[in-house]
Amino acid sequence: MSAAAESRRSIVLLSGGLDSATALAMAQAAGYDCRALCIDYGQRHAAELRAAEQVARHRGAPLSILKFDLTQIGGSALTDPAVAVPETPTTGIPATYVPARNTIFLALALGVAETVDATAIHIGVNAVDYSGYPDCRPQYIEAFRALAALATRAGVDGRAPRIETPLISLSKAEIIRRGAQLGVDYSMTVSCYQADASGRACGRCDSCRLRREGFAAAGVPDPTRYQNPAG
């Protein structure tokens, strides 16, 4: 690999959802040589992992799936079967919040980035049409940037990876329009917090609601497969 290509290598956190698929496409469009990183954290919606595989293959990005089982920590509707996924809007941070998830994911990406000399990490966090998770906010990302500059050997050498958040200030409709322009195939993605084994969405959770409204506002046909098409 040439030095020029090396200087634009990125680790892209890929979940199988709509946002991270778009972040991958945007990172590629920005000229990054992207390696997708998917964390199998024992999430309820395992269909996400297959979606991540499909998206990575479609975008031509090598994918690593790392197994880090956050059900050992629990504390979320996504990692604890005893906690229900809310199906009506809630106030505050919802039960689908996974304690410290983005900090854990970014920490793992930082480790991977160091082993392959990546110069950036892309994460598809969004602070507009989102579920209100604290670790999606711009001030959180800024704090992680400051940490990344100090945390690793690369940081000491002045080569800490940039933490890139291309979606952070976009609406869901803007994300979808941008992704559609870049050829993202959203039929491959799964956003639902309680998708079934074949990746069909519930149509009722917060994530389904944001996704459906986003396609409608973007004027892009919604390819989502629902468990109950009438629902």
Added chain:
Amino acid sequence: MSAAAESRRSIVLLSGGLDSATALAMAQAAGYDCRALCIDYGQRHAAELRAAEQVARHRGAPLSILKFDLTQIGGSALTDPAVAVPETPTTGIPATYVPARNTIFLALALGVAETVDATAIHIGVNAVDYSGYPDCRPQYIEAFRALAALATRAGVDGRAPRIETPLISLSKAEIIRRGAQLGVDYSMTVSCYQADASGRACGRCDSCRLRREGFAAAGVPDPTRYQNPAG
């Protein structure tokens, strides 16, 4: 559990080494209700895990061992069998550095702290007699403190756990003297980067050297068991 006890609950990262055993004793002496957290990250020195179990039992702290296999990331003499542990002093950050390890460990501790409403996290990092790892430095810890205040639901509610580093500015001899005063049984601890299956130390790696010099300087009998007592 009473509100008073709850307000002093800490997650203590316990590795089985000398430093974290002392940090646990110091957290208990400071009045914290401590829960020990050991990460089984696939480290070369598995004897560490048994040491952590012994130390936690001896100190009366409930222990959770979480399995997060960092050999999936590699990049270190401690997680990649193909990389040798240095046995002579090196300049710069040594091969035993594990990419982003303390960031990953603190992130996991942050998740656990949130699920049990802990008000502190103790980590036995030390920036005096240490191997030069970037994520043991005071400025790194400060950056993680800033992150922790923003990363979680508890942080949003103004209840982010304090990140406590009671050893950070102590010499190894001071750590050992303090631990000995608090009744830490250092014969249970394993510091060696390449201990054998029964926990006997190599006597040659950086960690062995710092430990041996620490006991000598502290004037405390060194209970370390060596693979080759003449070595």
